Amino acid sequence: MDDESPQQKPAPKKSKKAQQRSDRKWWAIALAGITVAIAALANMGHIANAVIGLTEFAKIVFIGHPPPSPPPDTNKQVLEVAAEIRKHFEVEVEHTRQANRPDFTHTRMALEHLKGIDVRNGHYWYFKGEVSRFLMFYPQRFENGCVKDFGVEGPDAIGSYQDDFLKYIELEHVLPPEQTKGGMDREVCRIRPNGFCVQRTAWINHLLANDYYREALRQNDAIMRKFRLQHALESINEAHQYIRPTRGTGFPQCIDSAALKQLIEQELRALP
16 A cells, blocks of 8 residues: 555664673663662752652663552542541530530541541641540530639649640641631631631630630739730730621630630739
């Protein structure tokens, strides 16, 4: 046929010595590439990455195997586990109130699941803090999610659970605004895999401000009282970043954010 390509003559075979020289040249090029890669990665401090990356490079060069596919997107999985945590938490809070016996077994199991996926996730640290806070004060000193009083025992009633909330805040502060800001609705957090949003961050600060304030009131030492009140003021200012759907800023639960700020400032002015 007219469009058929003409047959090509077979290429002459290389001699054994020529083939050996070609093989040595290929190995030299490959080893040189590996050496350069090791030096570059090691110089940047990525020794572990160098080992992993060069292992895959060796597979391609010497074995012909491609590197494994990148890990699948975990966003869907994170959102599913976060929804599971929220569901278990709400159910177990209600069950605790009815049975008067705290039990957050399923919530904790789901939290451990999420921790295994992403230990820096906002959903994880928020709900972990909520569970710890509930268990510490329920039932004698806890009502509708608010601490009524801290009693008289212990030098620091907040310290054992505030670390979870503070870890959330710490992680939130280092993320770019597009990953933490946005709409004021709490639904933003529910659809955002990383678990950070304006409403949740403000709510955590509102709870901390209430707790810092109540903790300050039971301090006899003026320095410790001032220390707690200053923390309370910082937290309540952050809580006011949330704009309510109706009007005003902050939250009405526990001590209303606006009223609480006035109380904190009043206490600070009264200190020597």
